Amino acid sequence: MRMKKKPAYTVAVVGATGAVGTEMIDVLEERTFPVGTLIPLASSRSAGGTVTFRGEAIPVQVLSKDSFSGVDIALFSAGADISREFAPIAAKAGAVVIDNSAAWRMESDVPLVVPEVNEHDIANHKGIIANPNCSTIQMVVALKPLHDRARIRRIVVTTFQSVSGTGKEAMDELMTETQDLLSFKEATPKVYPYQIAFNCLPQIDDFLPSGYTKEEMKMLNETRKIMGDRSIQVTATTVRVPVYVGHSEAVNIETEQKLTANEARAILSEAPGVRVFDDPAHKVYPMPLDVAGKDEVYVGRVREDESIANGLNLWVVADNLRKGAALNAIQIAGCLVKG
Amino acid sequence: MRMKKKPAYTVAVVGATGAVGTEMIDVLEERTFPVGTLIPLASSRSAGGTVTFRGEAIPVQVLSKDSFSGVDIALFSAGADISREFAPIAAKAGAVVIDNSAAWRMESDVPLVVPEVNEHDIANHKGIIANPNCSTIQMVVALKPLHDRARIRRIVVTTFQSVSGTGKEAMDELMTETQDLLSFKEATPKVYPYQIAFNCLPQIDDFLPSGYTKEEMKMLNETRKIMGDRSIQVTATTVRVPVYVGHSEAVNIETEQKLTANEARAILSEAPGVRVFDDPAHKVYPMPLDVAGKDEVYVGRVREDESIANGLNLWVVADNLRKGAALNAIQIAGCLVKG
Secondary structure, X not given: OOOOOOOOEEEEEEOOOOHHHHHHXXXXXXXXXXXXXXXXXXXXXXXXXXXXXXXXXXXXXEOOOXXXXXXXXXXXXXXXXHHHHHHHHHHHOOOEEEEOOOOOOOOOOOOEOOHHHHHHHHHHXXXXXXXXXXXXXXXXXXXXXXXXXXXXXXXXXXXXXXXXXXXXXXXXXXXXXXXXXXXOOOXXXXXXXXXXXXXXXXXXXXXXXXXXXXXHHHHHHXXXXXXXXXXXXXXXXXXXXXXXXXXXXXXXXXXXOOOOHHHHHHHHHOOOOEEEOXXXXXXXXXXXXXXXXXXXXXXXXXXXXXXXXXXXXEEEEEOOOHHHHHHHHHHHHHHHHOO | OOOOOOOOEEEEEEOOOOHHHHHHHHHHHHOOOOEEEEEEEEXXXXXXXXXXXXXXXXXXXXXXXXXXXXXOEEEEOOOHHXXXXXXXXXXXXXXXXXXXXXXXXXXXXXXXXXXHHHHHHHHHOOOEEEOOOHHHHHHHHHHHHHHHHHOEEEXXXXXXXXXXXXXXXXXXXXXXXXXXXXXXXXXOOOOOXXXXXXXXXXXXXXXXXXXXXXXXXHHHHHHHHHHOOOOOEEEEEEEEOOOOOOEEEEEXXXXXXXXXXXXXXXXXXXXXXXXEOOEHHHOEOOOHHHHOOOOOEEEEEEEEEOOOOOEEEEEEEEOOOXXXXXXXXXXXXXXXXXX
């Protein structure tokens, strides 16, 4: 279901003052999305503030069930609880919801979309479209073109995820802990269960009885749904590292058809949303520091895995706030309105 | 070949002022190794300094070809070039060399030893025994008991390696870069090709034409040699992270026999040099911050990998300066003298 063509749309941003919400508003402006009216919404905690859009300070409104009257597109990034409660209200009011939380992703009547991979699924929405998890988005952008050519059977992925994936308060925590430690004070973690500065935390999201975290299971379940292939096997280890912005992933794949590293690089260099950044002889490989603020998914360190017949290793890095969240959501909105 | 039993041994430490050399001297003291005379050796750059051993300041001597007369055990940790030049000189002078560099590891007449795994190989030495690479040591300590029970066919490993693996100057660089960035100055990397603070560098050691780094190939070649099984397949991605001490590894294994997570935990809890630290419900898992200064290899996040029939994921963390280098070397020395 596409949207009725209009010269401009009323766009609500739920969680407008958060790390992703702020980025969403920036991306709407940068990409000159046809916004007629922007309605920044947040909890009462953030009321009284403003957000800046096209040079204008727009007051943040308190989210309520009456917030969505006349809204065409509602971008949600305020956590799963808020999405569960308010996305159906927004949809009922006539908005198309693009939800960045995990609340609706696995519902069968909610498309889970990465435009480079499965734009066609958008047509099936019933008022809510889900934006996938950040670590899944960048992986499927890099893997879909290889899957189309050689069919991926199995993925073993290990992530190095930045604190901005948790939100603004986690970015502040990394900063504060680092300052404290450099001043010979103790770090006092509040957002994370343990110190994140100068440490690695092998836990993202809650644990399930299987010993996997929810984040790790998202990488399996969401990848299958987005790729439209339930036969793909995925096993993941997701780890938080002391990086502000940019998620990195060591991705090992086994394919049905043989792909050489050169073939994989050639396929990826033609792929939408991908940049191949791979010249080891000149120390060219993607790093989170370099991709922060970039739209593309960067792939480097492409090499054949000699431990199996048809194996490849890749190093995949993207800005988790942009392609991993805000940009992907705005791209979905762009597909909706292009008519 | 064991060593002649003596009440005390003359021990030389080559690279005595480096990150690993300092740790070696600490471990000799902590473990009350029977040192009669300690001879700290270093390049002329470090001459004039002292090292502290058993409360005594011992002058650092400049390494020369005459340094090894009367030395029983020569612990080398001053880089591959120094080892290539001086290890044969030391061995010829009658010392047994325990070399922490990559210079001799893959020589067929040089045992490559992790005492918990292949102590028996020490007997075959011809004057030089090699200490494996840090990232390999902790992995094989954790995997050997599982291999003995279920035979490991393939390992997919991704590392999160601390800067102390590079040396003291890299630890200083992480500190200086962090301070500069917090003061809104630019980071100016010297030891690493790029900023390490708040970043991940997917390069450890030099690149080979295959696209793999030497570090990644060490994890294949050294694992096979230490485990004494050339059929084990290993594919590795090694990454430097902004952590001072402690390497972490996401290890995925495929075994010939099925191992449940409970069986693996039970085997590992009996294994020498291993501590199982695995209770997700109570957020118990190993982190580099906690293992710094510890002797054991910590294993957590043990879980069955459902993407293949006989798969397991593990998270393996150890102090790279201790078990990954100094402690392992002193353990080898301990085996030599226990007669």
